[in-house]
Amino acid sequence: MTTYTPDTAASGVENILKLLEGRWKLIILFHLFDGKVQRFSDLERLISGISQKMLAQQLRQLEADGIVSRTVYPQVPPKVEYRLTAWGQALCPALDALLKWAEQRDSLLGCS
Numbered sequence: 001m002t003t004y005t006p007d008t009a010a011s012g013v014e015n016i017l018k019l020l021e022g023r024w025k026l027i028i029l030f031h032l033f034d035g036k037v038q039r040f041s042d043l044e045r046l047i048s049g050i051s052q053k054m055l056a057q058q059l060r061q062l063e064a065d066g067i068v069s070r071t072v073y074p075q076v077p078p079k080v081e082y083r084l085t086a087w088g089q090a091l092c093p094a095l096d097a098l099l100k101w102a103e104q105r106d107s108l109l110g111c112s
Contacts, residue, residue: 019065019067022058022061024047024050024054024055024058025058025061025062026095027047027050028043028047028055028058028059028062028068029062029067029068029084029088029091029095030095031043031046031047032068032082032083032084032088033084033089033092033095034092035083035084035089036083037081037082037083038081038082038083039079039080039081039082040055040056040059040080040082043055043059043082059082062088063082066085066087066088067084067085067087067088067091068082068083068084068085068088069082069083069084069085070082071083
């Protein structure tokens with residue numbers, strides 16, 4: 001287990017946030033959680049407002065970073081499927097914790 005100092009922890013978090021930065025990456029990941037496999041066209045339909053170019057770019061970056069895997073089937077028309085890698089799937093509990101943290105906002109800040 002790694003022991004972090006405030007500086008190394010901040011640096012580590014900064015590096016991870018760089019992997020997930022951008023408007024669309026987290027939305028793409030949520031559509032792939034729980035072992036879901038999605039085709040490019042399914043993701044395009046599920047994510048309102050994303051262009052084909054942006055979806056392709058974000059998926060390529062997630063694949064290059066080892067978070068998403070891409071499977072191409074040799075057929076016509078082309079069939080391409082995306083799924084989370086084991087490392088990408090391991091991100092689920094962290095994002096669930098962020099959602100729970102966000103839900104606490106109103107009660108902890110005394111808002112109604």
